[in-house]
Amino acid sequence: MAASSFFLNRHLKLSFCVFLLCLSGTAVAQLSSTYYLLSCPLALSVIEAEVVTAVSSEPRMGASLLRLHFHDCFVQGCDASVLLDDTANFTGEKTAFPNNNSLRGFDVIDSIKYKLEQLCPGVVSCADILAVAARDSVYALGGPHWEVRLGRKDSTNASFSDANKDLPAPFLNLSSLITAFANKGFSQQEMVALSGSHTIGMAACRMFRNRIYNDTNIESSFQASEQAVCPAVGGDGKLAFFDATNNGNSFDNLYYQNLVNQKGLLHSDQELFNGGATDSLVQDYARDSSLFFHDFADAMIKMSELTPLTAPNGQVRTDCRKIN
Known part of the structure; x- marks a missing residue:
């Protein structure tokens, strides 16, 4: 009797898991690249x-x-x-x-x-x-x-x-980063590819101050230049480019080359190349921009389809700042 109950409970749990997976898959299956072809072609x-x-x-x-x-x-x-x-x-x-x-x-x-x-x-x-x-x-x-x-x-x-x-916070170590992305279903490779988005844009001083004043895995001239932007006290909102090489104006693979040279702006950036499991991925992308572009695009497609709401759930807001 106990064995029968065990297998019944296990079967029910497995069935429920399959049901949830089907619901998730159904939502993604409803997405289409031609969704607005007739309703809003422009x-x-x-x-x-x-x-x-x-x-x-x-x-x-x-x-x-x-x-x-x-x-x-x-x-x-x-x-x-x-x-x-x-x-x-x-x-x-x-x-x-x-x-x-x-x-x-x-x-x-x-x-x-x-x-x-x-x-x-x-x-x-x-x-x-x-x-x-x-x-x-x-x-x-x-x-x-x-x-x-x-x-x-x-x-x-x-x-x-x-x-x-x-x-994911800018002060996370590698294991915490891996966990944060794994919780959303991403592999280490996908995490490193998505992190390449930091080849463009800027970060506020409060996000990288601890790195430039306390981390030791940082190139000295880069450290000095960032300290000139971000004081040890105050100036929390002062900005620095993730990639000072191109001033964040070009989407390329220089982010990874910077990591190899210990010029990552955030602590979490440099953790991707710090003697850990993701070092080889960073080196691959630093050498091959085409590989980075391909993997980044694939990871972005996956991210853009994280548990989307699809009809009949949700709504189409007429004002993105508030519900209808």
Whole structure:
């Protein structure tokens, strides 16, 4: 009798797991690269034009839009929860530690959404806009292009606590980074590829101060130049390029070459090349930009499809900052 009960319970647990996997797979299966072909055929062109304009005006905006998408997908999945302002019912994600006074590009998303609402009211989701804008930002700065499958819906809530918990912090060591990405289903190789997004953009002094004043695995001239930007006390908001070689204006593989030369800006960056399990991956990408582009594109496709909301769940917000 005990044995029968054991196998019955095991069967039920396995069946439930399969059910959950099927639900997840169904959501992803509903995404399609032609989702707006009939309902809003100019949607992708509108997004691309707005992104190109924004990035041409300020190249750093490309990194900001890419980061918005990453910070969205790692919290509750790719549901545009990161765009929601606080309400009486929940505290949004914008003021969580990884995002507060750090995330930007909301105005670009607002502009895209406004134009799409004029063109196709209530059709294109904010979550899809984030996914396409991230791709177009990378491409505008010379990076790879990939197919974005569409059909995500927008969430009606956000999670301040999950944003603080799920987003990898800049002071993590390698084992903690591996765990943080593994919790979202990413391999070490995918983690290292996605980290290459730091070939563009900037970081605030408060995010890298501890590295440039306390880490020993740092090249001396690079350390001195960053200390000139970021004082030991104060100046928390002062900015430095992740890749000072190209001032963050070009999406390339120099990020990995910098790591090999101990010029990673964040502690978490340099942890990828610090005598650990990911050293060889960093060296591969430092040598071969084509390999990096290929693996980055694949990892971005996977990230953009992290537990998306699809019909009948969620909604298409008419204002990305608030629920309908």
